[in-house]
Amino acid sequence: MSNDFFLLESPRWRDYELLDSGDGLKLERFGPYTFARPESQAMWSRALPRKDWDAAHADFHPTNEESGGHWIPKKKFPERWQMSYGNLKFWAMTTPGRHLGVFPEVAAHWDWMADLVRAADRPVNALNLFGYTGLATLALAAAGAKVTHVDASKKSVTWARENQSLSGLEASPIRWIVDDALKFVQREARRGVKYDGIVLDPPKFGRGPKGEVWEVYKSLPDLFAACRAVLSERPLFIVTTVYAVRASAVHVGQALEETMRGFKGETERGELATREKSARRLLSQAVFARWRVK
Ligand SMILES: C[S@@+](CC[C@H](N)C(=O)[O-])C[C@H]1O[C@@H](n2cnc3c(N)ncnc32)[C@H](O)[C@@H]1O
Structure with a gap:
């Protein structure tokens, strides 16, 4: 790299x-x-x-x-109100976890993935893990991909489906799944299901619907291995964003590069940042690594 x-x-x-x-x-x-x-x-x-x-x-x-x-x-x-990003429309509201239903700095990835899907000369089957309120899923679906959206929280999936309706994407082929991300991908691997693009936006700590424990440093290597097992022969992209941990983008990038060994493509890593309006300072919100076909 x-x-x-x-x-x-x-x-x-x-x-x-x-x-x-x-x-x-x-x-x-x-x-x-x-x-x-x-x-x-x-x-x-x-x-x-x-x-x-x-x-x-x-x-x-x-x-x-x-x-x-x-x-x-x-x-x-x-209690809730509508927001939009390009053609995507979604509900925003204050939640006990301090978030408001959108991580705005991730939009850079939505545009990047959507461009890759649009430029692909074939049907794209995409997987969004830890999908939250579904904005990455909807960006992919709006670009023409078939998407499987996975989140442990039924509430988040309901919110994401409401965002699908609000965005006028009811007819898009989206599979909504409430499950533990790692368990789900391992099951897909056993079934022989393949994906051309994968988004992973894991929290630092999390729980699957049956109490499965997610701890980013311990669980990410297994999740990357499981993702590798479900990649199609010609993957288009894989992108991961990590928040609130002392992880360097260098390390996440190396783990992703190892996952993608053997495929012809390029890895980028860095930080997702937002520039404030007042004094134009940059606030870095998360580290990321992403791979795309070359
Ligand atoms: C968008 S992600 C992470 C958001 C942000 N990166 C952060 O750290 O707050 C959070 C989502 O992951 C989901 N989640 C947590 N643990 C999970 C697990 N084991 N399997 C699937 N989804 C999980 C949560 O329900 C939530 O919607």
Whole structure:
């Protein structure tokens, strides 16, 4: 692998903006509403005046447990509201895990995968693991891929299906599966099912529907091995994004490169970042590695 390291931004957003960051916090706009959330890596000072932060519709107050905490509403806003990214439409809402139904910085990958699917001169069978509210699934489906979406949470899958309807993609061939990601891929391998493209967006810790434990450092090697076993003879892409862990993109990239050994393609690795509106500083949100056919 070369020493190139990519800093990817997602500049096509209209409904999302990182307004400001600093003092361990970030201020973001999701459609017409603004929210303040913790961002431990924002180790600089806020650029916007206090009144702009005070005007947020809600602040997230964390507790000491992993991703624990709650939202404190400060102004009225609906329980859920519509947002869009290009032709994709989806519901946003505040959730106890501090997220709002979208990881906006991942949009760079949606565009990259969609371009690869559109440019392919053949049907593409794609797999989205840890699919959350389905935006990667919908980006792939809108580009013409057949998609299998897997998530351990029934609630997330229901939300993703609502996003499918909202985006007018009801007729797209999407299989919605509530299952443990690793178990599912291992089962697909035994059945001989093959995929041309795979997206993996694993959390640091997670649980399958039957209590299966996901721990990124321990489980990712097995998941990569299982993914290798379900790749078609001519895979198009595989992309993984890792959040909130002390993982270097170099390491994730090396693991992915090893997974793809023998296929002719190229691996890129780096960080997904968002540029704030206030002082144009970059906030890196996750590390990623991705492989594409050459
Ligand atoms: C989008 S991913 C990770 C998001 C972000 N990268 C983070 O760290 O918060 C989170 C999704 O993975 C799902 N998940 C967690 N453990 C899982 C498992 N073992 N199998 C399948 N899905 C799982 C969750 O239900 C959730 O929708």
